[in-house]
Amino acid sequence: MRSNVNFNTKIIHNCQTEKEAGAIVQSIVPAVAYSFDCTTDAQHATKCASEIHYGRYGNETTKQLEQKIASLEEADDALAVSSGMAAISIALLSQLKSGDHVLVTKDLYGGTYSFLTKIASRYNIEYDYIDCTDTNTIEQHIKDNTKVIFIETPSNPTLTILDIEAISHxxxxxxxxxxxxxxxxxPYLQRPLTLGADIIVHSATKYLNGHGDVVAGLICGSNEDIAFMRQNIMGELGQNLNAWDAFLILRGIKTLSVRMDRHCENAKAVFEYLKNHPLVKNVYFPGDENHPQKETIEKQMADSGAVVSFEIDGDSKMAEALLNHLKLIIISFSLGDPETLIQHPASMTHSAIPVEELKEFNLTESLIRLSVGLEAAEDIINDLDQAFDKVKEEFRK
Ligand SMILES: Cc1ncc(COP(=O)(O)O)c(C=O)c1O
Known part of the structure; x- marks a missing residue:
């Protein structure tokens, strides 16, 4: 583990422990079962979370990924799981039991909302969605049975910024x-554990893997929390990540900083274009110089990120028309890929949320989420421009 080098060096060199025949790149270990010299060793392995004994509880290649992300997020330990939603559900279930209450930021990924409302509620886990931009509101909603505050910052899709340090306090x-x-x-742009948070979850499907070919999740936290999650939730429910996908994420992470730099640079150019477009009402982007939470952004984020959300000056029909006229930008549910991806949250990623609640979350029918990719910024903007021109003609604006 290298701690005295820069982050850009760490993402390449940290936890490169596999040196089979001098190979620089880690091996893919497909083994599910492992051999033991005697029954005592085998019995010990089943009780010790850090020892690999059966594929559902861990794997040599995923272990390298776990060590890598733990080192980058400055965590004691980490767990690699089968999706971002597996990471979120495992993290929540590890801290909550029947009768407990969780405070949740009011605008967040639709899958997290669905998990809490449709699944956690069946096990008598209570939740409240609140505005976490104000710590007084948080304090007012803490109950005797509250155990967890779950936040997402910047939020999906309205990019609300929450003060991690103040909330952790x-x-x-x-x-x-x-x-x-x-x-x-x-972790290239934000390291929440250094600001006081206890557990980080990632959809590694997005920027960490970065190539749109893996579904995976990562959890970072204390040795005790991660051991409990590995043994009692991931292992028992079978939410483990396979070796091949772990290898792909390890490969993806090596280019994380160069990709994120280009993603952010392109997003800033797209933001400048959108904010001056007559058919655009509101643009949500942490890189906005006039962002109301600029101070918090500067405190906790190294750069803007590359998701830009905006409201078209019209209804959902107009929003959908814009998407349908795009030629280069792809309509898709994901984000963080090399390709620029666009979607309509109200009818796509957040469609599980009832319309009245969507409004409360500031998630209108005219909102569009853009995950700015790695193409030439000029080409992304030209594509948006030709689509806006067609919408203008169609709707005679
Ligand atoms: C912020 C955020 N968290 C979690 C998830 C869920 O990740 P996955 O699709 O890997 O389960 C997503 C998916 O879009 C997301 O945007």
């Missing part, structure tokens, strides 16, 4: 744990 005062979804940032 409130949580500590009330003996609560803070779980944070760091998917939009990656």
């Amino acid at each position: 409130v949580a500590k005062k009330h003996h609560l744990k803070v779980i944070i979804d760091n998917t939009f940032m990656s």
